[in-house]
Structure formats: C-alpha cells, structure tokens
Amino acid sequence: MSKDSIQYGQLVEQALRGVVRDVLSRVAREGLPQPHHFYITFRTDHPGVGLAASLRERYPTEMTIVLQHQYWDLQVDDEAIAVTLSFNNQPQRIVIPFAALKVFADPGVEFGLQFTIEPPAEENLAETVPLLAGRDRDAPAREPAASDDAAEPADEAASGGGAQIVSLDRFRKR
Template sequence: MDKTDYQKSLSYAKFQVIKKALNTILDNVFTPHLEIVFFTRFNGVVMPDYLKESYPTQMLIILQHQFFGLKVLEDKFSVSLSFRGKQEQVTVPFFAISEFHDKISGDTLVFSVDSDKEYESEKCAEKSSNGSIISIDQLYDK
C-alpha cells in the first residue's frame, strides 16, 4: 500500500464515522451539535445558486436545533436548513467534506483534498501557515 492508498483508506474510515454520527441523530431524541465544512463547488454538491454565490469555496453548516429532513445515503447526505427565512435543501457528498466537528463528543475530523475528485472550480481553498483552511476571497479587501 502506498501513501495515496493509505490516505484514501483513512478518509474512507473517517467518512464511515460521519455516516454513523448522522444515522445516530436520525434515531435519537437528543439535540446534536455537528459542524460540517464542505467545498461548495465540489461535483455532486446541490444547493441554491445564491448560496454558492455567497459561499464560493467552502461553507459551514450546523446541525443542532433547526434542521429538517436529514437523509443519509451511501455516498452523501442531504438536509433542509433555513437561509434568509426560507428552508433550502443542501446535498453534500462525503468526499466534499473538509472538516467535521462533533461538539458533544469533542471529536474533529479533518480531510485533505483528494486530487482525484473533480471540482467545478480549479482551486477551492488555500491552506494558511497554521494549517487552517481559508478562502482565497478572505485574502482580498472587499
């Protein structure tokens, strides 16, 4: 097994943890607190155009109090969230996720970008020197 195969294997295991966490909140009555950061231009991400314009590289969604219709599939999940007072459905392939935070357990999963996957834009984000992901747009004054 080479380094790339090893990284893919670890990412797959992390995605299984996310799927398990999402499936768990489907079946329980407690209030979760999951924060999921994903690439908005990743192939397979489905969200309204105005949200892609507002979040051209990455977006953070929080599954805590006001989310509806969560569906967990083999390779993605979808959920309805409120934006600007309107419910909108967002579909996120697991491979589009860059960070996953479970605030109840304190667990955090961080993913490296898989260069084998296709993006709608050439470059979604740059890593800063401290390792956190920042949007290129944040580097420019608006």
C-alpha cells in the same frame, strides 16, 4: 522514500468519512441526542453538491453548516447527506457528497475530523448523487415542518455573513 502504492492516507480518510456517514445515519433515524451538535464544512464547488444558486454565489468554495436545533428532513445514503436548513428564514435543501467534506466536528463531546486528502479523480467525476435524483440542484427547497426546538438558528455560519472557520484544536483535550 518509497511510493505508497497501497495509499494508506486515502483508505483512512475513506474510513473516517464512513464514521461521519454512520453517525449521521443514526441521527437521521433516532434524532440528535444532547449534548451533540455538528459543524460540517464542505467544498461547495465539489461535483454533486446541491445548493441554491444564492448560497453558491455567497459561498463559492466552502461553507460550514450547523446541525443542532433547526434542521429538517435529514437523509443519508452511501454517497451523500441531504438536509433542509433555514437561511434568512428561507428553507434551503442542501446535498453534500461525503467526498466534499472538509471538517466534521461535534463540539458537544470535543470530537473533530479534518479531511485533507482529495478523493481519487474518478470519484470526483460523479454526475449525480442519488439524493439529488429528480431535483433541480438550484431549486428552492420545500417548506420544512415545524420544529419544537426553534430557539437557535440552524446555520450560525451563514447568519454571520461568511463561512465560519472551526479550529479543531479547540476540541482536542490538552
């Protein structure tokens, strides 16, 4: 078999990470329309991930968060997303570089992406992520603003005591 010097797999995954970036940018600007909600699984040990020390200890390799009703201050730039979520009634700011994504799923419309190809090594060497500038990565987040949609916990995965595995098969049409 010939060597793939064009690296199609990496190009496709980079484009799909761009889809996630575009969707989250739109939600940051316009809000989250029904029935959409997102499960985002990411590598917590990836360079540039901003996570409180208590969460990093609890989820040393990966974590799944849910963006549905209770999330605050969603910010998106070219490299990462940042969002404040509640863990045990404590607001925590999380920064996730797009290169750290493993799964992005929107069960409300049966859509899901799974990322399997590691980004190039030079991409992993990033020391800072723009959304983290001026913040201590392990510092607690500021208090979130009140939300009208306070009916559901923002992080269903964390409240269960462990990382939640989301099978993309359940989102595929049969």
